[in-house]
Amino acid sequence: xxxxxxxxxxxxxxxxxxxxxxxxxxxxxxxxxxxxxxxxxxxxxxxxxxxxxxxxxxxxxxxxxxxxxxxxxxxxxxxxxxxxxxxxxxxxxxxxxxxxxxxxxxxxxxxxxxxxxxxxxxxxxxxxxxxxxxxxxxxxxxxxxxxxxxxxxxxxxxxxxxxxxxxxxxxxxxxxxxxxxxxxxxxxxxx
Amino acid sequence: xxxxxxxxxxxxxxxxxxxxxxxxxxxxxxxxxxxxxxxxxxxxxxxxxxxxxxxxxxxxxxxxxxxxxxxxxxxxxxxxxxxxxxxxxxxxxxxxxxxxxxxxxxxxxxxxxxxxxxxxxxxxxxxxxxxxxxxxxxxxxxxxxxxxxxxxxxxxxxxxxxxxxxxxxxxxxxxxxxxxxxxxxxxxxxxxxxxxxxxxxxxxxxxxxxxxxxxxxxxxxxxxxxxxxxxxxxxxxxxxxxxxxxxxxxxxxxxxxxxxxxxxxxxxxxxxxxxxxxxxxxxxxxxxxxxxxxxxxxxxxxxxxxxxxxxxxxxxxxxxxxxxxxxxxxxxxxxxxxxxxxxxxxxxxxxxxxxxxxxxxxxxxxxxxxxxxxxxxxxxxxxxxxxxxxxxxxxxxxxxxxxxxxxxxxxxxxxxxxxxxxxxxxxxxxxxxxxxxxxxxxxxxxxxxxxxxxxxxxxxxxxxxxxxxxxxxxxxxxxxxxxxxxxxxxxxxxxxxxxxxxxxxxxxxxxxxxxxxxxxxxxx
Numbered sequence: 222x223x224x225x226x227x228x229x230x231x232x233x234x235x236x237x238x239x240x241x242x243x244x245x246x247x248x249x250x251x252x253x254x255x256x257x258x259x260x261x262x263x264x265x266x267x268x269x270x271x272x273x274x275x276x277x278x279x280x281x282x283x284x285x286x287x288x289x290x291x292x293x294x295x296x297x298x299x300x301x302x303x304x305x306x307x308x309x310x311x312x313x314x315x316x317x318x319x320x321x322x323x324x325x326x327x328x329x330x331x332x333x334x335x336x337x338x339x340x341x342x343x344x345x346x347x348x349x350x351x352x353x354x355x356x357x358x359x360x361x362x363x364x365x366x367x368x369x370x371x372x373x374x375x376x377x378x379x380x381x382x383x384x385x386x387x388x389x390x391x392x393x394x395x396x397x398x399x400x401x402x403x404x405x406x407x408x409x410x411x412x
Numbered sequence: 413x414x415x416x417x418x419x420x421x422x423x424x425x426x427x428x429x430x431x432x433x434x435x436x437x438x439x440x441x442x443x444x445x446x447x448x449x450x451x452x453x454x455x456x457x458x459x460x461x462x463x464x465x466x467x468x469x470x471x472x473x474x475x476x477x478x479x480x481x482x483x484x485x486x487x488x489x490x491x492x493x494x495x496x497x498x499x500x501x502x503x504x505x506x507x508x509x510x511x512x513x514x515x516x517x518x519x520x521x522x523x524x525x526x527x528x529x530x531x532x533x534x535x536x537x538x539x540x541x542x543x544x545x546x547x548x549x550x551x552x553x554x555x556x557x558x559x560x561x562x563x564x565x566x567x568x569x570x571x572x573x574x575x576x577x578x579x580x581x582x583x584x585x586x587x588x589x590x591x592x593x594x595x596x597x598x599x600x601x602x603x604x605x606x607x608x609x610x611x612x613x614x615x616x617x618x619x620x621x622x623x624x625x626x627x628x629x630x631x632x633x634x635x636x637x638x639x640x641x642x643x644x645x646x647x648x649x650x651x652x653x654x655x656x657x658x659x660x661x662x663x664x665x666x667x668x669x670x671x672x673x674x675x676x677x678x679x680x681x682x683x684x685x686x687x688x689x690x691x692x693x694x695x696x697x698x699x700x701x702x703x704x705x706x707x708x709x710x711x712x713x714x715x716x717x718x719x720x721x722x723x724x725x726x727x728x729x730x731x732x733x734x735x736x737x738x739x740x741x742x743x744x745x746x747x748x749x750x751x752x753x754x755x756x757x758x759x760x761x762x763x764x765x766x767x768x769x770x771x772x773x774x775x776x777x778x779x780x781x782x783x784x785x786x787x788x789x790x791x792x793x794x795x796x797x798x799x800x801x802x803x804x805x806x807x808x809x810x811x812x813x814x815x816x817x818x819x820x821x822x823x824x825x826x827x828x829x830x831x832x833x834x835x836x837x838x839x840x841x842x843x844x845x846x847x848x849x850x851x852x853x854x855x856x857x858x859x860x861x862x863x864x865x866x867x868x869x870x871x872x873x874x875x876x877x878x879x880x881x882x883x884x885x886x887x888x889x890x891x892x893x894x895x896x897x898x899x900x901x902x903x904x905x906x907x908x909x910x911x912x913x914x915x916x917x918x919x920x921x922x923x924x925x926x927x928x929x930x931x932x933x934x935x936x
């Protein structure tokens with residue numbers, strides 16, 4: 222998943238193949254499905270990871286600011302271990318960790334998948350507000366078309382590794398490009 | 413108290429012996445791990461001391477191969493050996509019936525091959541005595557080894573490991589007399605008489621000079637085809653001593669042709685049946701031979717005479733209390749052996765386990781090769797070390813180090829390899845280098861598993877370190893080895909109980925460390 226089979230992937234106009242992957246990754250905030258927090262690091266150190274990797278002297282301050290952004294009081298949560306958090310809190314810390322170095326791009330891999338319905342709706346709403354206020358580019362992978370419709374400016378529907386349609390959520394509804402897209406929307410109950 | 417115990421404790425890491433003659437150094441006197449060998453070695457030592465020559469006792473060395481190997485490499489200077497053993501087990505030559513021929517042959521080949529000198533024999537032969545209970549002999553009409561070959565197929569043998577393996581032992585009985593027993597067990601010299609008397613086995617190998625043959629009313633089967641060569645006892649002397657201290661050799665020669673079969677049997681009986689300390693037996697014997705003055709030898713005042721036989725010795729508790737100084741020193745030595753070897757193993761095995769992650773396809777092979785060391789019996793591994801490292805602390809440390817590698821390596825590798833994929837992926841995706849993933853994620857998360865490996869290795873080490881006594885490295889194995897050789901249960905326990913407690917303590921301590929390593933962040 223590092224080198225494209227064909228075509229190019231560019232970040233800020235530079236093809237990824239021309240960049241050192243380690244340097245590139247530090248410029249992209251990443252939120253895995255289960256949080257992927259380091260269980261042996263406290264919340265504060267987890268959130269400070271990327272600024273620390275970049276050698277920023279103010280990494281703890283950036284971590285604190287990021288925790289604040291996701292709605293966690295650093296004074297209260299910073300000293301906790303990941304196992305002392307709820308699933309939703311863990312996911313917030315993962316988002317804070319991804320944001321702490323203020324990357325231009327966020328990559329979220331089903332970030333709300335493993336949460337209960339109420340927590341998921343809550344976190345989804347926080348994320349939507351956060352993204353608008355930070356004006357960060359976010360690529361979010363989801364199986365939930367409803368989630369995509371709520372959060373996304375543009376949705377790319379993938380099937381067997383090929384793009385079926387790329388469009389704003391409204392266009393998907395009004396003009397599905399393929400029967401697959403239409404059926405997907407029908408099945409999701411969004412019509 | 414048994415006076416060689418303190419002497420054994422002070423065995424240190426000696427400097428490598430220089431090759432210039434050094435007449436002032438102590439003579440290193442050794443024995444094999446059975447009573448008669450202890451008595452003779454103690455007599456050698458006291459005789460040397462009576463002539464103002466210092467003796468450094470390393471009694472109870474493993475068995476023939478370890479003792480002779482140590483002599484050949486110069487790690488020891490003298491020990492009592494038997495010509496027949498030299499002929500067959502050491503030099504690998506065919507048996508011969510005539511005592512003079514055997515001695516001449518063995519002496520010539522040892523000198524030419526190893527630079528080892530056989531002093532003129534001490535005066536008694538000690539041949540293998542294949543013994544059965546009188547009731548067994550009567551019911552099966554056993555008088556000779558030929559009879560055993562004909563009627564012994566229903567009997568159970570209990571033999572020393574030495575006897576089972578050497579060509580003039582069980583294999584010889586099978587070949588010459590067609591002896592096929594129902595089963596054969598390896599027994600320690602110290603327990604075989606008791607096992608025979610208790611009916612656990614039916615046939616044992618003893619020595620013709622053993623004091624216990626008469627005590628248990630056993631029948632010794634006659635070697636009617638004259639298979640066994642003569643086993644004349646003699647002092648064998650290293651090349652180094654011949655070069656460094658000819659005077660010591662002259663002193664040792666005073667014992668030649670002075671100890672007959674009845675005398676040796678009487679000395680063995682005092683040890684095995686009456687439970688008299690070796691130092692006293694040796695001192696009395698030397699006085700009786702007129703080789704030391706009438707007054708008690710200077711070294712004997714540390715040894716208190718003990719009343720009564722083996723059953724009348726002071727109880728274990730009192731014995732341990734009286735020995736607490738030496739026992740503490742032996743425990744310290746034991747911990748030192750374990751601590752140093754374990755530390756070295758951690759320093760090698762942890763980086764190796766981490767490195768193996770870079771070559772996962774070869775990792776299993778490397779780990780299996782290291783694991784194969786684990787299957788080498790401790791005493792064999794120690795024996796392999798002698799030509800390279802001599803005897804004493806250094807080869808013991810190397811052997812313990814080798815035994816510690818596998819559990820630490822295996823756990824380190826499995827620990828760093830088995831880190832939860834999601835955690836590693838997150839680290840990589842957020843821009844950690846491989847080295848950072850290893851240092852900050854894999855290693856810290858594997859720490860409890862690595863600690864578990866260290867804990868396993870430490871407990872194995874504490875147990876295996878008792879074997880170090882077989883190559884003169886000291887530790888709590890000393891009283892175990894000596895006690896086994898002398899059939900002194902109390903002495904065995906005085907080493908075995910502290911060793912077991914030590915293993916438990918080390919396990920508990922490292923277990924606490926292991927929990928500490930994971931306590932804070934584990935969701936326990």
